[in-house]
Every structure is written in structure tokens, then in C-alpha cells.
Amino acid sequence: MILQSPWFILFAAGLLVVYYLVPGKHQWKVLLAGSVCAYFQVEGARVGFLLTTFLTTLVCGRKIEQARERGERAGGWLAACLGLNLALLLGCKGSLLLPLGISYYTLQALGYVIDVYRGTEKAEKDPGKLALFLCYFPQLIQGPVSRASQLRAPLTEPHAYDGKQVSFGLQRMLWGYFKKLVIADRVAPAVEILTRDQAGGGSFALLAVLYALRIYGDFTGGIDIVLGLSQAFGIGLPENFRQPFFSGSVAEYWRRWHMSLGAWMREYVFFPVSVSKPVRRLGKAARRRLGAFGKRLPVYIATILTWLATGLWHGLTLNFLLWGMLNCLLILIGEELAPLFRGLKGKRWYTGCSILGTWLIMDLIRVCDLFPDPRDYFRGLKSLLTGPWGQIPDLGLSSLDWGILALGCVVMTGVSLVQSRWGSVRELLWKRETLRFWILFALLLAVLLLGCYGVGYEASNFIYNQF
Amino acid sequence: MKKLRAFFCAVVILGLLQALLVPKYTGNVREGNLIREYYDNAGGNDVIFIGDCEVYENFSPITLWQEYGIPSYIRGSPQQTVWQSYYLLEETLRYETPKVVVFNVFALKYDTVESTGDQSRREAYNRITLDGMRWSGSKWGAIQASLTQEERQWGGALTYVFPILRYHDRWSELTWKDVRYLFKRETVSDCGYLMQTGVEPMTDPFPSPPLTKRTLGDNSWRYLDKMVQLCRDKGVQLVLVKSPGLYPAWWPEWDQQVADYARERELLYINMIPAQEEIGIDWSTDTYDAGLHLNVSGAEKAASWFGRILRDQCGLPDRRSDPQVCARWEEKTARYEARKGLLLEQGDS
Numbered sequence: 001m002i003l004q005s006p007w008f009i010l011f012a013a014g015l016l017v018v019y020y021l022v023p024g025k026h027q028w029k030v031l032l033a034g035s036v037c038a039y040f041q042v043e044g045a046r047v048g049f050l051l052t053t054f055l056t057t058l059v060c061g062r063k064i065e066q067a068r069e070r071g072e073r074a075g076g077w078l079a080a081c082l083g084l085n086l087a088l089l090l091g092c093k094g095s096l097l098l099p100l101g102i103s104y105y106t107l108q109a110l111g112y113v114i115d116v117y118r119g120t121e122k123a124e125k126d127p128g129k130l131a132l133f134l135c136y137f138p139q140l141i142q143g144p145v146s147r148a149s150q151l152r153a154p155l156t157e158p159h160a161y162d163g164k165q166v167s168f169g170l171q172r173m174l175w176g177y178f179k180k181l182v183i184a185d186r187v188a189p190a191v192e193i194l195t196r197d198q199a200g201g202g203s204f205a206l207l208a209v210l211y212a213l214r215i216y217g218d219f220t221g222g223i224d225i226v227l228g229l230s231q232a233f234g235i236g237l238p239e240n241f242r243q244p245f246f247s248g249s250v251a252e253y254w255r256r257w258h259m260s261l262g263a264w265m266r267e268y269v270f271f272p273v274s275v276s277k278p279v280r281r282l283g284k285a286a287r288r289r290l291g292a293f294g295k296r297l298p299v300y301i302a303t304i305l306t307w308l309a310t311g312l313w314h315g316l317t318l319n320f321l322l323w324g325m326l327n328c329l330l331i332l333i334g335e336e337l338a339p340l341f342r343g344l345k346g347k348r349w350y351t352g353c354s355i356l357g358t359w360l361i362m363d364l365i366r367v368c369d370l371f372p373d374p375r376d377y378f379r380g381l382k383s384l385l386t387g388p389w390g391q392i393p394d395l396g397l398s399s400l401d402w403g404i405l406a407l408g409c410v411v412m413t414g415v416s417l418v419q420s421r422w423g424s425v426r427e428l429l430w431k432r433e434t435l436r437f438w439i440l441f442a443l444l445l446a447v448l449l450l451g452c453y454g455v456g457y458e459a460s461n462f463i464y465n466q467f
Numbered sequence: 468m469k470k471l472r473a474f475f476c477a478v479v480i481l482g483l484l485q486a487l488l489v490p491k492y493t494g495n496v497r498e499g500n501l502i503r504e505y506y507d508n509a510g511g512n513d514v515i516f517i518g519d520c521e522v523y524e525n526f527s528p529i530t531l532w533q534e535y536g537i538p539s540y541i542r543g544s545p546q547q548t549v550w551q552s553y554y555l556l557e558e559t560l561r562y563e564t565p566k567v568v569v570f571n572v573f574a575l576k577y578d579t580v581e582s583t584g585d586q587s588r589r590e591a592y593n594r595i596t597l598d599g600m601r602w603s604g605s606k607w608g609a610i611q612a613s614l615t616q617e618e619r620q621w622g623g624a625l626t627y628v629f630p631i632l633r634y635h636d637r638w639s640e641l642t643w644k645d646v647r648y649l650f651k652r653e654t655v656s657d658c659g660y661l662m663q664t665g666v667e668p669m670t671d672p673f674p675s676p677p678l679t680k681r682t683l684g685d686n687s688w689r690y691l692d693k694m695v696q697l698c699r700d701k702g703v704q705l706v707l708v709k710s711p712g713l714y715p716a717w718w719p720e721w722d723q724q725v726a727d728y729a730r731e732r733e734l735l736y737i738n739m740i741p742a743q744e745e746i747g748i749d750w751s752t753d754t755y756d757a758g759l760h761l762n763v764s765g766a767e768k769a770a771s772w773f774g775r776i777l778r779d780q781c782g783l784p785d786r787r788s789d790p791q792v793c794a795r796w797e798e799k800t801a802r803y804e805a806r807k808g809l810l811l812e813q814g815d816s
Contacts, residue, residue: 006622006632400639437473441480449484449635454621455590456636 003141003225004181004453011038012138012229016166019233024158031155031233032128035137039100046099049088050135053102056081057109058130061116065123078117082110093316101140103313107264109134112148114268121148129156138226142219144240144260147267151237159234168426169232174443175415176224181451183408184217188452190395195370199391200383206392207370207380208363213409215366216245219258238263243416248354249338250330253362261313265306274302304328314369319377323368330361404450483649485631488638489598491648497655498523498545502555502599504656505542509562511792513783514539516659517556518571519547521710524760528658529803530770532796535778536785539565541659544596546583549574549690551596554609556694558600560701567781568698569706572725572736573717575691578684586615593618597627657803662763664810668751669758673714681720688728695732704781707736711743711769713750713758735780739769746772763807 002008015034019027040047060081067074089106092098112133115121124130132155133148191214194207223240230237238260247253254262273279279298286294304325311324344350364381371377397405418425429436492499501523514537516522523543531537542555552574559565577583583592593613600606610624618626626633655661698705707729709717722738729736739746746768750758753765761769777783786792 005620006625010625398639434469434473437470437477441477445480445484448631449638451635454626454633454635455617456587457621 003222004177016232020161024160027158027233028129028132028156031136032132035132035135035140038137039135039140043100046097049092049099049102050105052088053085053105053109054127054131054134056084057113057134058124058127060113061123061130062125064113064117068117068119074117078113081113085109090312090316093312101135104140104143104145105134107145107261107313108148108151111145111264111268115148121152124152132156138229139237141226142222143258144223144226144238145264146238146260147264151235154235154237162234164430165234166232169228169230171426171440172228172231173225174228174440174447176221176226176228177447177451178408178443179217179221179224179412181221181447181453182217183405183412184214184221185452185457186397186401186405186408186450187214187217190397191370193393193395197393198376198380199388199393200380201387201391202389203392204367204380204383208367211367211370212359212363213405215369217408217412243420245359246355246416246420247358247362248351249334249358250327250361251334253358254327254331261310265310269309270302270306273305274298300332303332307331317372318374319368319372322374322377323365326365326368330365481631485629485634486649487641487645488634489630490594490634490637491644491652492595492655493644493648493653496595498661499595500599500652500655501659501661502542502544502596503652504599504654505540505559505659506562506601507654508540508658509559511795512538512540512563513566513786514569514777515556515559515563515565515567516541516543516569516571517547517552517559518543518569518710519574520545520760521573521712522569522571523656523659523661524663525710525712525766525769526773527660527763527766527770527803529660529800530767531774531777532787533800534771535774535783536787537774537777537783538786538792538796539658541656543659543661544592544599546577546589546592547574547596548577548580548583548613549687549694550612551609553690553694553697554605554612555596555600557608557697558603558605560697560703561603561605564701565703566783567704567706567777568694569708570691570694571710572707573709573712573715575683575687575725576680576721578686580613580615582684586617590615590618594633598630654802657806658799660766662766662803662806662810663755663760664763664807664814665755666752666762667755667757669713669754673758675714675716678716678718678720681718683721683724691728695734705734706777706781707734708773709738709740711739711746711748711761711765735776737773737776739773742772763810 011034015030019030022030039050043050060077063077064074067077085106089102092102112121112124112130116123124133129152133152136151136155139146187210191207191211194203194210197203197207220241227237227239240258240260242256242259244253244257247256279301282301283295283298286297288294290297307324307328308321309324310327311320311322314320314323341350364384367380368374368377371380415425418428422428429439490496490499498520514528514531516526516528516539520543523541526541528539528541531539542559544551547555552570556568556570580586580589583589593615597606597610597613600609606627607624610627614623622632695705707725709722709725717738717740726736726738728734748761748765748768753761753768755762778785786796
């Protein structure tokens, strides 16, 4: 059951009706039943992986809390839980046998156990509630990665029917389907052709731009569907994007793109590493010997390890490792060079150039995803200097397709601009009932008529479903 | 009230768009209209033919009327499978109770959806048969039995309930005919018979692929059993027929199995292939596609021969003495002759 299949929509609609029909205290059970059904339908044969994570998280969480209450050390339970689940995750990624959602529920499970260990979260007594936290079905497919403090309460609290929230949620889902089906899936075959082509030069540059468009539509669209459906259930999930293509630096980009993963990595990798004893000791020594640069060394080490983990989370292949390290390198260079440009901040031309430059850099880094052999990627980068520029293969897109893509980009950029300047578009339109109705109807028609779905189309799964 | 009006407008727009986008089958694939045309002709038929192109192109109901006074209708569609035939029969028997149902057994060679070959073509054939059916339990059953794997993945039966989900991207190929036939299609058949007037003689015999499946499949037999039961329940005589044709091959092994099946259940089974000479089919003049199907001349000969069996072995009466039936069929005959004249004229020019 993929997010864009009519069955998913019917299933979600049915669940929504039941959810608001049952008494509030039982709503979470409806979500749990729905999540378990959805998981079995898609991944019944490999449910053992999720079950193992669930059981280890349940047992270790309780044991850690009991040990803490008795004033005993609980590091062993924490290490066992982290070790086993990380081994499972890495093992699956290494063997390419990736059960649905493992990358997401593993991070959530680990975050929960660490929080219990730190004492910032109570261990869950009810196995059902913990199971729901791990396998909540909309989120399981491609995130966002939520922390226990963000999700446990909203999932299990009663939610009275709120027409505005349900309406907002459905509107957001529609917007997500527009980005996924009209934009991302339209450009997907062209991206595949260009990836296979490997002619370099113009072909590589076009690939970088089109892939950026595809992954933007695909990932942000998917997240809009997930967040929209959750909003309809009355559950606020953490935002995952904040107009990432308006970023003026790579570091800023990563504060706006896949924010939930960034937040998880900051909380559970970056901070623990940077304040760990060996790194602090190293920092002190480095400060004595290297001065200001040495002072920043702990941060650099933590940044490198964080990006290593982020790269590995995406895949146990060289290209993802390279992708992580390239991001890390550019962030560190950006931080080092930042003082040089401080005087230019606020100037319009500088802001414009920064945004454009960041967008181009991120396009070129991101395309690394598509080349399992980094040598092909470097060949592509090199060809940007050497060409050829005229050898673009037939991408199978008609002029009408290009027109739809261009119009789609204009609409998405327009919405992002409005959001960054005036806030939620849905909120702005809420009072203008008639206008809102016809805008949404136009959006529905666009999805229905221009969307790439149905018989005759290759079912294009969400990219972040594969991580 | 304002909300309700806007909602109503939106539903109307969606309905119009759906009507605009569904194919009208006005070009070469006129077969897409065959199934839906039945509803204007339902009732009063003594014989109903059920099956694939071997019935809707190889038998002329007008000839049956002209020569024997037997009112009949063909519920045929391209590559109609036995499970579709069953549900079409079930539906037809709700509209009328004929004396005889003639089922062309060629479809028994397809045992499952996958065994029908190219699945995207199968989906197109499904559409041609199923989209034309009116909504009923029979249509739902036919859909469920017919879905290809890809159709199941993309919403399955839902896309039959809302065909806009299937034809959403047809906007790029719309023509003025889609507007012209938005609400009313032109009639393409004569009592379900799709007339072909061209002549393309059979020169070289088609090479037949080797027989890979000697026994007809369980699923086919299961649906044939259901057809037999349905006819028994309604008191209708079921006649099995293998329509004349040279290709694709109807193997003696299959023929024997059908003959045995018919004998065990006391059904009449007529294989018209060995009788082609007696029927008078001339493969240099009576086929429009080099021996695959008959043209109008061949279909009239086949109907003329088969009508005698219906009269003599099934005991069907001559209805030409009934003025009401006669008036209706005279009209149909006139339309048939006019169509034939027009098509022959177009062919000549």
C-alpha cells in the first residue's frame, strides 16, 4: 500500500471516520490497529524486524528506568539496545534487505531509549502505546523522525473532532499529492534516462537540476501527505522542511531540509560526541597548541561523526559516505569563511547570490545519490568543465510536460514565498471560503488530470522510502 | 447554501470531465461500444450469443431473422474470457430469458488473467468489455474476476467506479468526437454483430504455434460449470459452439475435452470448423483479415447454416408471423442493409 495508491487513500479515509466515531480514550487503539494492518499488508513477511525493535525497546526502556530508580547503572541495557538495533539496521542496509520504515522506527526507538536513560522520558508501561509510537503508519513510510517527547502524548491523547484541523490536514495532503504526482513523478523517468546516459557535461548538469526537482517534490510531497493525514487525526508531527531552497548556505540548508533527521543527529550524535570526555580532552589540548582553530576542534570532530552517521543512515555505500563527507566539508568551510562575508549580510544581491549558489551546490552534491560508484559521480563533476554540452538524450518529456513542470515550479515557488513572508497559506485562505474552495478544486483537478499515476505508469515509490 | 451550490458545481464539473475523458471508441476500435448497445435491445430475443470476436464477427443475427425468424442478440466483446462471459450471461438473464444461449468455447483456452498474454492489452480488453456493462452485482463480479495485477495495484475496481482515475491523462488526445459523443454514442453494431465488409483472402495458412497446454484449465471449466448451472436454473438451453475459423488453432485435444464435457452434461456442442465446406465458406472471399475472422458474407453463411441447427435441434419457432416482433426486426433489418450498402460503397470507393 503505497501513499499514492487509491487503496491508501480509502484506508486512511475509513480509519479517519472510525477514529472520530470511537470515544477519545480508544482513539489510539484505532491508530494502532490501522498501523499494524497497514504494516502487515505491506511488510507481513518481514514484520520480525519491527517486532525485535519493539521488544528490545520495551524491555530495555523498563529495565533502564528500574535500574535508575534503584540508583544502579543502566549503561549495559542501553548499550545492548543500541547495539542490537544498530546492528539490525546496518545489517539490513548492508544486505539491501530493507524492511519498510526500519530507518525511521530504529532512530525513534533509539532516541526513546536514550531519553529514558537520560531521565527526560518515562519508560512506557503500555506495550500498545509504545508499539504505536514505533509503527504509526503514516510516519513509518518516510518519516519525519519524531522524538518521544514530540509524539508519545499526541498519539495517545484523545482528540475531539476539529473541522478546521481535519480540513487543513486534507488540504495539505492534496498539496503533497500535487508535488509527488504532478511534479516528481513526471520528472522521474527523465532523471532515470539521464542517470543511465552518463554522457556528462550538459546531461550531468540537467540531471542535477531535474533530480533536485524530483527529490524536492517527492520528499516534501510525501511529508505533506504524512503531516496532513496526521493533522487530520489531530496529531501534530514535527515539520521536516522550511523552504530549503531559500537557504543562503549549506549549513542553513540543513537546518531547513529533513529537519527531523538533523535534529535527531544533533541531539543523539553531535551533542553527546562534542561533550564527551575524550573529545573535550582533545579540545583542551588542541586549544593549547593550535589556538582558535584548536578551540573549534571538538565541534569539527562532532560534525564529521554526525555526517558520517547521516551518510550511513542513507545507505551503506560509498556514494552516501561521500555525500555525507561532502556536506560536512562544505559546512565546515562555510563556517570558516563566514567571518569574511559578514559585512555583506543583508545586501540583496548577496542574499540572492548566496541562495542561488547554495541551490546549485546542493544540486551537485545531491546527485551523488544516483551513482553507487563515486568514480562516475566525479567523472560527471569533471565533465561540467570539459563538456560535452550538446549531447542531451531524448528524455521522453513532451513540450506539454515541460510546460506543466515549469508551471508547477512557479506554483511551488510562489507558495514557498508566501509561506516564508506571510505564514501558512491555508490560514490565509481560511476566511475566504469561496476562493479557498475553488483553489482547492483546481488543485484537485490538477492532481487528477495531470498526475502521473494509474495503469500505464511505472509505480514510482517515494525516494525516502528506500532509506 | 452557497457551500452546497459550490459542491454541486464541482461534482458536475468532475462528471462532465469524466464523460469527456472516457474513450468513445469511434475510430478503429468500434468494439468498445458493443456491450453497452445491448441495453437498448434487451428483451424479446430467443437466442443470446456469448463470446469473443468469433461470435460478434462470425454470426449475423439479421440473417437468422431473415431466414428462420429467430430473434437473437450477440453479447460479444474482444478476447472475452469465460469468466466475463459468465457474468455477462448472468446479467443478460436478468433482462430476459431466451430459449437458447450459444457460448463460443474458444475462450476456454484462457484459464487465468495472466494466461491471456500481454497484460496491458488484457487491461484494454477488460475496459472494452467491463466499462460497457451497467452497474450491477454481475459487473462487480466481472471486474473482480478480470483485474490484471497492475490494475489491482492501481485501485482495481475503483477505477471502474470512477473511470476518470484510469483515463485522467487522455486530455492530450481528445478530439471533437469526444465532445460530440459526450452523452450519446452512435450505434456501431446490428444486434451485437460488428459488420466487416472488407475482403482480404487467406493466401498462406497461418503458422500455428505448437500446442503447449493439452488440457483446458480448471478455472475455465469452473466458469463453464457455473454457466451450465445458471442456464439450468433459468430453464435455458445452453449450446456450445466453436465458430468457424482457421486461426488461432482450435486443437483436436481441446475439441475432444469439450465434446466429452458436453456429452456428460447432455449439452449440444457444435464444432463448425469441420463443417466449413458444408457451410460454404470460401476463405478467398469470406474473410476480411486473411482467415482470422469472417466478413459479412461469411457471417451470413455461418448464421444461415447455424440457424438450421437452432431450428431443427433446439426447436426454436419462427417469429415472423408475430406482427409486433416483425415490425421491430424489419426496422433492424433496414438499418443492417443500409449499413451494409454504405460500407460496401465505401469499400468500393
